[in-house]
Amino acid sequence: MAIFKERQYVRVDVDQERDETLWMKCKSCGELVFKRRVRESGNICPSCGQYFFHTAVERIDSLVDEGSFSVAGDRIAAADPLAFVDSRSYVERIEEAREKTGLDDAILVGRATISEHPIVIAVMDFRFVGGSMGSVVGEQICRAIETAVEERCPFILVSSSGGARLQEGLFSLLQMAKTAAVRQRLADAALPFISVMTYPTSGGVQASIASLGDVIIAERGAMIGFAGRRVIQDTISQELPEHFQTDTYAFEHGFVDRVVRREDLRDELALLLGFFEEES
Amino acid sequence: MSDERTLDLLEAKIDELKKLDEVDGIDLTKEISKLEAKLEDLRRELYSSLSDWERVRIARHPKRPYALDYIDEIFDGFYELHGDRIAGDDRALLAGLSRFAGRRVVVIAQQKGRSTEENKERFFGMARPQGFRKALRAMQLAERFGLPLITLIDTPGAYPGLESEELNIGGAIAESLSAMAKLRVPVVSVIIGEGGSGGALAIAVADRVIMLENAIYSVISPEGAAAILWKDKERSKEAAAALNLTAAHLEELGLIDSVVPEPLGGAHKGFEQTAQDLKSELAEQLESLVEVPIDEVLAARYERYRSVGRYRQADDADE
Numbered sequence: 001m002a003i004f005k006e007r008q009y010v011r012v013d014v015d016q017e018r019d020e021t022l023w024m025k026c027k028s029c030g031e032l033v034f035k036r037r038v039r040e041s042g043n044i045c046p047s048c049g050q051y052f053f054h055t056a057v058e059r060i061d062s063l064v065d066e067g068s069f070s071v072a073g074d075r076i077a078a079a080d081p082l083a084f085v086d087s088r089s090y091v092e093r094i095e096e097a098r099e100k101t102g103l104d105d106a107i108l109v110g111r112a113t114i115s116e117h118p119i120v121i122a123v124m125d126f127r128f129v130g131g132s133m134g135s136v137v138g139e140q141i142c143r144a145i146e147t148a149v150e151e152r153c154p155f156i157l158v159s160s161s162g163g164a165r166l167q168e169g170l171f172s173l174l175q176m177a178k179t180a181a182v183r184q185r186l187a188d189a190a191l192p193f194i195s196v197m198t199y200p201t202s203g204g205v206q207a208s209i210a211s212l213g214d215v216i217i218a219e220r221g222a223m224i225g226f227a228g229r230r231v232i233q234d235t236i237s238q239e240l241p242e243h244f245q246t247d248t249y250a251f252e253h254g255f256v257d258r259v260v261r262r263e264d265l266r267d268e269l270a271l272l273l274g275f276f277e278e279e280s
Numbered sequence: 281m282s283d284e285r286t287l288d289l290l291e292a293k294i295d296e297l298k299k300l301d302e303v304d305g306i307d308l309t310k311e312i313s314k315l316e317a318k319l320e321d322l323r324r325e326l327y328s329s330l331s332d333w334e335r336v337r338i339a340r341h342p343k344r345p346y347a348l349d350y351i352d353e354i355f356d357g358f359y360e361l362h363g364d365r366i367a368g369d370d371r372a373l374l375a376g377l378s379r380f381a382g383r384r385v386v387v388i389a390q391q392k393g394r395s396t397e398e399n400k401e402r403f404f405g406m407a408r409p410q411g412f413r414k415a416l417r418a419m420q421l422a423e424r425f426g427l428p429l430i431t432l433i434d435t436p437g438a439y440p441g442l443e444s445e446e447l448n449i450g451g452a453i454a455e456s457l458s459a460m461a462k463l464r465v466p467v468v469s470v471i472i473g474e475g476g477s478g479g480a481l482a483i484a485v486a487d488r489v490i491m492l493e494n495a496i497y498s499v500i501s502p503e504g505a506a507a508i509l510w511k512d513k514e515r516s517k518e519a520a521a522a523l524n525l526t527a528a529h530l531e532e533l534g535l536i537d538s539v540v541p542e543p544l545g546g547a548h549k550g551f552e553q554t555a556q557d558l559k560s561e562l563a564e565q566l567e568s569l570v571e572v573p574i575d576e577v578l579a580a581r582y583e584r585y586r587s588v589g590r591y592r593q594a595d596d597a598d599e
Contacts, residue, residue, distance in 0.1 A: 077594035081533070082524050086509035104594045135589030142586065164477075164499050166509060169523045170535050173477060173499040174588045177485045180454060181461035181585040204499075207438075207450035207478045212458055226450035226478075227440035231504075235440050245445065255448050 026050055042262055051199070051221045051262055055101070056108040056125035059158055059198075063266050064112035064121065071110045072120065073143045078105060078136050082169050090167040097128045105136035106161070109144040111151070115270035117277060119156055120148035126160040126200075133205050134165030138175030141209060142182040145193075149185050154192040154273055159210040163203020176208035183212050192276040194269065197256065199223050202245075215272060216256045219265060224250040287326065287545070290319050327544040330494075333517040335526050336502060338494040339473050340436075343548040345555070346405075347374065347389035347432040350472060353552070354559040355380050358387065361418060363410075367447055370411030372403045372439070373483070375418035380430060381563040383570070386422035388415045388483050389432035392473070406439035407479055409447035412456050415483050419456075423464050428566055431469045431483045436501065438479030453482040460485035461585060466569035466577055468562060471495040471527075471536075472547075487581050488565040489535075491527035492558065493542040498525035535588070537565070 023032050028050035038045065042062055043052040054062065060069050077094070084090040098104065106128035112121055122144040124131045141157065148155040165172040186193045195213025197206070200223035207226055210216075218224060225245035232240065243249050247259045260268045294315050301308040330338070338344070351358050356379035363369040371391070378387045390407060393399035407415075422429045438449055460467060460483070469486035475497030491497060500508070502520035507513050524530065527539040540558045543550035569577055 075594040076591045079590040079592045081590035082522065084522055086505070086519070086522065087511065135591045139589050139591055166500055166505055168590075169499055169525065170497060170530060170533070171589055173481055174535065174585070176453075176478065177457050177461060177481060178585045178588050180457035181485070181582060183458065184462055202450075204478055207453040207482075208457055209454070211448075211451040211454035225445050226438065226453070227445065231440045232442065232445070236442060238442055240442060244442075253446055253448060255451055 044262060051219070053126055053160070053199070055127060056103065056123040059123045059160075060108065060110070060112065060121065062262070063156075063158075063269065064114055064119075065116065069110050069112040069121075071108070072147050073109060073140070075104050076136050076139060078134055078165075078168070080167075081135070081171050082167070084167040084169070086167070093129060093167070101125055101127050103128055105134070105140070106131045107137045107140045109140045109147075111147070111153075114156075114266060114273055117270065117273035118151070118153045119273065120144050120151070120153055121156045121158070123158040124160045124205075126162075129165060129167075130163075131159075131161035131205075132163060132165035132172070133161060133175050133179075134168040134172045135175065137161075137165070138172075138178050141179050145182050145185055148191060149189050152189070152191065154194065154276060155186055156194045156196065156269065157209065157213070158196040158198060159201040159205050160198045161202065161205040161210075162200060163205055173204065176204050179209035180212060183209060192272070194272055196265065196269075197222050197224050197250075200225075202226065202228070211255070215258075217265070217268065218247045218250055218256040218259045220247055220259055220261045222247045222250070222259075224255060284326070284545070287319065287322055290315065290322065294319065323544040327546075331517070331521070332523075332526050332529075333502070333520040335494050336496055336520050338546040339496045341546055341548060342394075344473055345547050345551050346394075347391045347434055347472060349551065350432060350555055350558065351378065351387065351389065353555040354562075355385075355387065361414070361421075364413035364417065366410070366413060368410045370408050370414060371401045372405050372435070373407035373411030373415060375414050377427075378430075381559070381566065383566070384425075384427050385566075386418050386427050386429050387432070388418050388429065390435040390480075390483070392434060403439050405435045405474070406437060406476075407435060407482075408439045408441070408444050409449045409452040412438075412449070412452040412482055416452075416456055416459055419459050419463055426465060428466045428468070428570060429463065430562070430566070431467070431486065433469060433471045433475050433480045433484050433497075434473035435476045435479045436474055437476035438482070450478075453478050456482040457485055461581065462578070464574050464578065466566065466572075466574075467581075468565050468569070470540075470558065470562065471497050472558075476501060485581075485585065487569050487577055487584075488537045490538050490540060490558075490561055490565065491530065491536050492540050492547060492554070493527055494546050495527055496525040497527075497530055497536070498523050 026045040029048035031047035109122045195216045198219040358376045358378045360376040375388045392405035393402040467486040468488045469484040471491040502516040505519035506515040530536045547554040
């Protein structure tokens with residue numbers, strides 16, 4: 001992909017599905033749409049405007065200046081500290097996710113520019129075990145923050161995560177405390193942290209680093225919340241509102257500063273970066 | 281546990297004999313000591329090799345001592361502070377001023393209810409945003425007056441309900457984690473029963489984390505893990521074992537600092553002893569912290585959380 005300046009070790013073939021079929025059905029409007037057109041329009045349904053998942057690479061591509069992204073830091077991978085086996089082994093799940101996504105784990109971290117403002121950006125990829133935060137995701141977020149502090153530039157986190165990586169047990173729970181602690185480094189250095197919540201930002205990620213941004217932006221169509229809908233319905237027999245945990249729900253209840261369309265995210269970030277960069 | 285019922289019956293029988301012995305003046309000392317020896321043997325047999333699932337059961341035992349029991353027993357007074365100043369007062373998460381081992385402290389504690397009636401009020405120990413925001417207030421108060429913070433954790437998890445979501449429970453937990461990570465007073469946390477996920481961690485970011493022997497601490501309940509990962513709620517026992525959620529496992533993994541022993545069968549089988557053992561351990565840990573300059577305490581706390589996690593270098597051979 002053109003956005004990588006350095007080593008090309010992240011193999012993401014966004015065209016891989018093309019072999020199976022050229023068309024896909026939009027889950028929202030039911031229309032059959034041409035896959036390539038969907039991709040070219042930023043994974044937005046040409047028929048009804050519904051957003052489809054961005055991979056981490058596609059997300060980065062959609063936000064940063066062309067060719068400006070380079071992966072930061074050393075590559076790390078999940079270690080399976082509990083030798084966890086459920087219906088399948090954790091090692092197997094990780095291997096499969098690595099093959100499917102070409103990523104080492106559910107996050108991609110690097111340096112880039114947005115409208116020529118230098119940034120460090122971390123983007124989660126939902127395809128990798130539901131974007132869940134285990135030791136690798138937690139560590140990569142912390143390293144990204146440290147790089148931003150060293151290089152004195154803002155930090156942007158784009159979340160797409162179901163929450164904690166259950167297969168790492170308490171190690172994954174503690175990543176919430178770890179990322180929340182390290183986030184303070186940005187505040188101490190007076191560097192902005194812009195948190196972008198996309199579909200979905202939930203569980204342990206919403207209850208830690210993603211909710212600690214100086215500015216929190218929800219992408220239109222995001223799902224934002226702590227507990228899953230089913231868990232809540234199991235606890236209370238109450239009907240949940242139709243727009244429960246949607247972008248508008250989060251906005252109405254004051255969780256986020258703005259709700260922004262996918263097409264406008266790059267400009268919105270550029271605007272904010274420009275504001276924070278100004279000498280007062 | 282049906283074996284536990286046998287123990288209870290035997291215990292009742294011994295009590296009965298003791299009463300006879302006292303009231304009627306019949307000498308039953310021999311019989312009683314025989315039965316007591318047998319009871320002890322059975323207990324040892326039943327509890328010495330507890331499975332992780334059995335420990336989960338003990339951690340949730342309806343007779344298990346709760347936070348207020350320990351506060352009554354080993355703290356000197358508890359002046360409770362109420363309300364988050366925004367939305368209300370959470371009865372599942374308590375905060376107050378107290379003294380411990382001669383020192384003024386702030387206590388934050390999760391409290392389950394004993395009766396159905398009490399649990400209606402306490403939500404079975406599941407805190408809502410009101411609770412976490414009250415905790416935040418108490419933390420800031422502790423910092424303002426330089427008082428060490430002690431937290432007692434016992435919760436199935438944060439309360440998953442409509443009201444919780446409306447008040448941004450995730451955001452409230454995040455703020456609590458952030459505040460604790462940088463709080464400029466020593467913090468000691470004790471998992472006394474259930475350490476359920478984010479709702480537990482929200483008040484457990486500490487310089488020292490102590491667990492009672494039969495307490496559990498986990499990213500998700502065994503039932504939740506069974507439903508999500510095994511797609512079968514009946515597999516909770518396996519899930520409990522896989523999650524490594526017991527005090528012994530977590531100490532071995534280096535994720536907690538110490539384990540306070542409990543009598544055979546659990547803390548409710550010998551509350552006073554458990555409370556005294558916890559008191560000594562807590563006092564020792566707290567004393568080791570208050571002597572250290574606070575900047576060093578904070579640097580160590582930062583390093584503790586910065587370094588948590590297990591991963592490996594990814595190499596091309598993996599691809």
